[in-house]
Amino acid sequence: MDKRVSKGTGVEQGGVQLHCDSQSAIYLAKNQVYHARTKHIDVRYHKIRELIASREIIMQKLHTSENAADMLTKQLTVDKFKHCLDLLNVYSC
Structure with missing residues (x-):
């Protein structure tokens, strides 16, 4: 605002x-x-x-483990990538 x-x-x-x-x-x-x-x-x-x-x-x-931006800047394991999606509240249908 x-x-x-x-x-x-x-x-x-x-x-x-x-x-x-x-x-x-x-x-x-x-x-x-x-x-x-x-x-x-x-x-x-x-x-x-x-x-x-x-x-x-x-x-x-x-903390780096809670940084969702990592999914756009680093190569991640599948688990870490899914964790980043969870941080952003992105879920598959």
Whole structure:
């Protein structure tokens, strides 16, 4: 819901939850300190830090076994693929 609409209705709108299974990615997104190891990251990607600081985005750690996106990014066993489908509530007829 748009923040302008939520203000008008009196409904509190929290930040968007962004689940990530990479602890390193979460740390880099939350940490405002410049590191020599991260100098290769394009400045335009620092926008996520602003969104986290303003609480528009809330990053949360997601265990890799519960990450349904793995089915689109990794080669999985049949059981793991079926588990990802279950996470998305996708069932065969």
